[in-house]
Amino acid sequence: MVEFKEVEGYDSLKSELKSLEKSDKPVFVLFTGSKDSSGKSWCPDCVTADPVVHASVKEKLSEGVFITCQVGPRDFWKNQSNPFRTDSKLKITAVPTLIHWGQSNRLVEEQLFKRDMVDMLFED
Amino acid sequence: MRATLMTAMIRTGAKQCCPYAACSSSRSVAYYSKSAIDTNSNYDLVVIGGGSGGLACSKEAADQGARVAVLDWVAPTPHGQSWGLGGTCVNVGCIPKKLMHQAALVGNHLADAAAYGWQLPKDHHVPHDWNTLKNAVQDTIKASNWVYRVQLNSKKVDYFNALGSFLDSNTIKVTDKKSEKTITAKYVVLSTGLRPTYPNIPGAELGLTSDDLFSLKKSPGRTLVVGGSYVGLECAGFLKGLGLPVDLMIRSIPLRGFDQQCANLITDHMSGEGMNILWRCSPLEVVEAGNDQKKVTWLSDDGKKESQVYDTVLWAIGRQPRLQPLNLQAANVQLNQKNGKVIVDDEERSSNPSVFAIGDIAQGRPELTPVAISTGQLLARRLFAKSSRLMNYDMIPTTVFTPLEYGCVGLSEEAALKKFGEDECEVYHAFYGPYEYTIPHRSSEQCYTKIIALRDDPKTVIGIHFVGPNAGEVTQGFAAAMTCNITIDQLQSTVAIHPTSAEEIIKLRITKRSGLDPRAVGCCG
Ligand SMILES: Cc1cc2nc3c(=O)[nH]c(=O)nc-3n(C[C@H](O)[C@H](O)[C@H](O)COP(=O)(O)OP(=O)(O)OC[C@H]3O[C@@H](n4cnc5c(N)ncnc54)[C@H](O)[C@@H]3O)c2cc1C
Helix, strand or coil: CCEEEECCCHHHHHHHHCCCCCCCCEEEEEECCCCCCCCEEEEEEHHHHHHHHHHHHHCCCCCCCEEEECCCCHHHHHCCCHHHHHHCCCCCCCCCEEECCCCCEEEHHHHCCCCHHHHHHHHC | HHHHHHHHHHHHHHHHCCHHHHHHHHHCCCCCCCCHHHCCCCEEEEECCCCCHHHHHHHHHCCCCCEEEECCCCCCCCCCCCCCHHHHHHHHCCHHHHHHHHHHHHHHHCCCCHHHCCCCCCCCCCCCCHHHHHHHHHHHHHHHHHHHHHHHCCCCCEEECCEEEEEEECEEEEECCCCEEEEEEEEEECCCEECCCCCCCCCCHHCHHHHHHHHHHHCCCCCCECCHHHHHHHHHHHHHHHHCCCEEEECCCCCCCCHHHHHHHHHHHHHHCCCCCCCEEEEEEEECCCCCCEEEEEEEHHHEEHHHEEEEEECCEEEEECCHHHHHHHCCCCCCCCCCCCCCCCEEHHHHHHHCCCHEEECCCCCCCHHHHHHHHHHHHHHCCCCCCCCCCCCCEEECCCCEEEEEEECHHHHHHHHCHCCCCCEEEEEEHHHHCCCCCCCCCCCEECCCCCCCCEEEEEEEEEEEECCCHHHHHHHHHHHHHCCCCHHHCCCCCCCCCCCHHHHHHHEEECCCCCCCCCCCC
């Protein structure tokens, strides 16, 4: 079974990951631009990637935790010293980014538009 | 640190792919399912072996519009070790070797630090933790394995984590953990590389090779390294540099094929740093000695049997092909009877006109990653882009990453004298002292450089050798100069960068013929 979680911001991601420390299920995190009050995202690539990633999760991931992390508004994200960029375990330099937490495997930006590429990350 | 590197690699991966046509459509959403691959099993090119040469060849062929598949399968070592996509260099060769060499160099800097004023804690024995290093190295490797898969995917190269073997010239059986299928190809490229050789003695299987070393679960401890190959010297060098007791056993000469004066400086340096080198000894037997230790018995120089107990025995006595599973008879691909490598012509073509071989597996080719890469790319362009350019195997530079590094390009002194005769060659040489050695009083006794040039006009340089720190960095630019046929006059009129070690090469004036003392003189005169 895949457990879906949504978090907003760095601190809530960290505490979510901490709570999963003991779990042996694979954890995946999709970093994406936050949506405004009307539900619109400032990051068009995130919007394109979203259905591709979710279709792949549905088909390829049978067991695990899938966290969608909204990184915040555009201004916050563009700040080069925001914690997503500086955390040595994350080093997220672009949105959207999809990572297999604790492993080297990650995909960024237009790589996430390709269904077979995303499948590869979940199959690995 | 880990993550930075990883991100950096992904980013370069993305950048590299963008100038190419195969990737320009990446902004549109590409859906294609695995079943499409199965029905589309007719390829322009099937590459067997996803290492340095195979990956380069397949990516280039795909960039030229060919339909390409790559098969990569790693047979586990006798100790159960195996690894991901990318071949020897990235998994069990150049990359982990260089990182562990760097770890040892960092240890040297620590030792020098006090002399430069760093107030380390008194009586500072700084211990080294093998697992921290090993994990960092393995993380770097895994990040690369992933990047290679992403690259193949973005170039639409089909990747099979499967063993390839011939059914006939154009039909390949693809066997993975679960299934077996056949694919066909117009052309097949063999790039299956080499694996370490085990000696033919009782207990050989108790020893490890470089295929196991970089992922060892615990520190190798007291180690016997057997073999005077560059792999042997480098592994012995960094293990010693990490603070382990290491013996190095060399049956005949070190670094066969390299300039022997320089090779001996390297081993002199290692001895000087306290490595015990067992010259002219050959191993006879290895037996279990309890506590996971091994007792090795060898025949020494004077015909006596000697033995010693070690935690780890590392065979570095050579590398050989493993072509049996490929069923090459089915494609009528001829091998060299002596070393089992694939016989190829100038165009890398085997005895079968639709089968090619590149990289370490090809007979007579230098066993180096950049050579395999260039050969693979050029071959792909000849096959799919109407190019006629051949690989140029002259002037291949290389560096041995021993504690004191040794870089060279062109001919060794022996080879030059043999080829052109003593009267035709001028050998310039000097011992020098790297500036960074002065304050910590590091011995520079073996720091040496030498140029071999022809005596006839235009006095073309035919060999450059450099023994000293950062030899790889130093040698690369001189290799470019030699590729442009630089003459000794041009080299000597090049302006130095001061203070560096590299400037010693262009400052060379003393010839061997003159008999003058090549030992270092002052500094800035
Ligand atoms: C310890 C060490 C240090 C080295 N250091 C350096 C260095 O500093 N600089 C340098 O330039 N070179 C170095 N090398 C040499 C370098 O690694 C090789 O020259 C290079 O990897 C050769 O590339 P290749 O494509 O021929 O084969 P490889 O990279 O060896 O790749 C061959 C691949 O094919 C796979 N394969 C084999 N048979 C089959 C089959 N039947 N089906 C499917 N797959 C198969 C293998 O498992 C492997 O993955 C080093 C080597 C070693 C061992």
